[in-house]
Amino acid sequence: MPGNWCSLYNRPSKEVMYMRTGIANLPLHGHHCPRWLFDRMVKLSSAIIEAVVEEYGPGEVLERLSDPFWFQALGCVVGFDWHSSGLTTVLCGALKQGLRPRQHDLGIYLAGGKAMASRKTPSEIEEYADRYGLTVDVPCLQYASRLSAKVDNTAVQDGFQIYHHVFAFTGDGRWAVVQQGMDQAGGWARRYHWLGDKLDSFVEEPHSAVCGEPARAVLNMVALESAGAREASLYLAQRPDEVIRTLKKIADMPADKFKTLNLPAAHPVPGANRIEKTLARLYDLQPSTFEGMLATEGVGPATVRAFALVAEVIYNAGASRKDPVRYSFAHGGKDGHPFPVNRQDYDRSISILERALRRARTGDSDNLKALKRLAGISAFV
Template identity: 40%
Template sequence: MGRRAGSAVMPLHGGRVPAWLGQRMTKLGAVITEAIILEYGRDEFLRRLAHPFWFQSFGAVMGMDWHSSGITTSVLGALKRGLAPLSAELGIHVCGGRGKHSRATPGELVAVGERVGLDGADLARTSRLVAKVDSAALQDGYDLYLHGFVVADDGRWVVVQQGMNADRRQARRYHWHSEGLESFVDAPHAAIEGHATGVIVNLAHRRAAASRDRQLDLLATIGPDGITKVIMEASDRERPDPVPDSQALLPHLIMPEHNDVRSENVVERRLHGALAAAAERGPKDFAELLLVRGIGARTVRALAMVAEVVHGAPCRFSDPARFSLAHGGKDRHPFPVPTKVYDQTIGVMKSAVMKAKLGETEQLAAIRRLDEQARRLETSATGPSLAAHILEERARSHEYGGRSVFGWEPSAQTDLCNVPRTRS
């Protein structure tokens, strides 16, 4: 069966992912997935997807807006595109998506079942039931508009779905995991991410078992009209104080409204640890790589953050904004996407994964050592403030191939007053 694993609440953002970023997200998302499965197996990759903090960090390291609702759509879309050609090799299948793609999920699951020998009809039923729990049994003010279903060849799965509250301009993400789920209606969630929006009706909780049974009795004895009358009478009475919900113990991520990355959004000792590890391990572990034209210390710094996404423990992802410092953001927060660095990161990760598949694990091990060294150094390392670090990145953005939805970043010598700023 399955359970909810956690949740997230984010500002509701519109817009789209430009093709130049979407293509890179597809490549980086796929190669990070390959690295995790090589190192830890498919089950661990599914556990990561079911953790809201890791999921947000995963999207941030890929250059998506670090705090917005768009991370959910873009990450699932990137994985669906990037893992499709690898599905037979990895045994991972990504179904569903946003809007019409969400409604196509059951059919996609039936097709997966036919290919790999799973009960596709049962998976489709699970997909519909999970969606119903978060849209009908849990009435929290968010209307579902996205449903992603990731299933492995052995039948284990993760569901990531998202609802919106248009009045509050917020989105809420729900994470489900098949591991450990005993019932779809007794506290099934692995995580829910989102702000409270007033009184929440949660019939998907074990405390609501008596209520569910009573509702069936009422339907059989007094019918729909009688139920409507009871509801009208009850609405005039004073509501009791809410009972504490055990679901609050699940991982619950709340993202701020502001676009810029601020010091309170980042654990700076972790940032300093990653920067120090890149400076110390880079020349030792990537000596040959650093001789390649264009690949230098900046790429190794990005690799240090990618390494943490691959190897970090759950507690390391309490500050997803930090991972946006690897490849920036499409809206120039914290800085424009350094496309040259991004491409080099993809190249290094692809090389490491390909060699590991052939039994040559040294390069993948070097990336792991970056993460290990960062954790060792974060208790003692010092470095520039977050503001200073971002200022330097913006100053060198043109050098790194900086790009955003507003276009390419101009050089420092360009008269900025004459540079048009239109979204692209």
Template identity: 30%
Template sequence: KDALTPMDGVVVVGGVYSEKFRVPDEIDGLATYMGMPEAQVEMLKEVSRATAKVDGVAVQDGYELWLHVMAFSVECAWSVVQIGHKSVLRRLYLWSSRRAAERDLVDEPHTLILSDSRARYCLDFTHSMNWELRRSSVEVLREGLGRLRRVAASYRPREQRSLLEYVPDLQAEENPLTTPVRVNWRVLEGLCRDVPVDFRDLLMRRGVGVATLRFLAICANRLYDVTPTLEDRAVVEARAAPVGDDSEQLCYDLLEAIRYSKLNEMRRTELETRVEGFIDWYFGPRQN
């Protein structure tokens, strides 16, 4: 965010997830300063909100988002980087406007999901094989609140303990289609009264969170026999070797790229100085 300014034609907004409510204002200010049309500004704000809702609610992999960063250019090309955490594990979600132009934002829209590990169960509504789950999650709302309440009463009560909880040192992951979920009936009542037109509309409705979507998945399974895939799409990250000569060479390659870039001279000199300072600090002065 410090290195790129509107003068470069590319800017970065966002940061830690607790500051996500500032992102629309950041987009407003920077995009307007860059002379972007109002329609593009509103589109960027909608993309920011949609990507956060997809990774935080529709991709139910057990990771909680803590970083949301968006970069966009004056031509309205954009990329989003989000990071989630689960205990000591981390997961990276990457988005790009090119990929989003080719697919719907709720149908495997990611450029990449990179993780420390894969979950045994991942209720991913955006998985390409879960198209029927997305459709059925909207359709069950037409069954009415009474029938949904009967589904909620038919599975294991939340107060009933699982035997897995008494197995020592077992970090058990439970099937999301059989595990009890706390239902917000006020939200469901509103959805049944005004049924969304499609899954994307459902996801973006105010109040729709992880528990609401999971309950609708349970209803689709019980009422329509829809069995979604619970495959985790994440690519497991190979741990890098300790920093060595290759890493140092990459830093010098980056320095060369900056020197021959088309950035304006002041910005290029600033970045060159910062990278040179990092190399000297981390690796020590290079021997001739």
């Protein structure tokens, strides 16, 4: 299984960290980005990323994309709504389109996108590797893409269904993920950031410095406190008959007996019949770790909830209910907040940055150094 043998950028798997670096909560907005603004976003956002690569290298881009504050600020700088869920999908789309012509020169590649485009992520990773002759471990990157989405959608059940997934990686196999889930009933979206660097595990506290408004009802199987529930779930994966039998007993329990389990209303007890096929598959595969169980095809939120529930009922191994959840404006915003986008100023910014990048490529980096000094001065203003 890739999670056990993958060696990102020539380091053994036990020295590779799968870190979720932050979460952003955003109201759901359904408005479209006007073409005149999107075309400018493509130019300016890609020029900013190119400037970061020129100054710090492609690995720095991954670190910045994995920072929810920097990502939000970038969306504001290029003129999108400061608090809209659309900032995630539109900005990622603009970056992917703008960087595509020079991605090999820059050494950074973007795969995936919104809805059906997200499902093409594994094939796009493979396509980039074949087209550019990259020596990256393709199955390892595909596994990282799939597991980061599955953790946020299945192992952490916070009411947000993942519908957008962008996987960024470099030519030496480093990676980052920006993905977003939707709670249509509540009118909110939640964006999750991952950085495949440093060390630990997909399935025990894979996140760091995560802030935000806690969701009302959460099942968090990757919390440290859920270690017992994960162990019991793996044990139960080898005993499908016991799981089905217990689920049926729970379904027949009187309501007053059931309340002590404190299950969230948004995640009802799964029907035993619905998960029998998945339990049979797990029994045949006999996964040796919770991560391997989570990575198994067909293991979704209902299966994880079933194991968590049965583990609590039989073994008193309760799962955590803890939710694992910090702008700048330069050109205004799409909806006129805090002020309307001035197209002339926007085009001037694109022109200045593109001219600085052209000169940097010929060895004249004075303009980029001036921009860097300006950023340093602004930090004290």
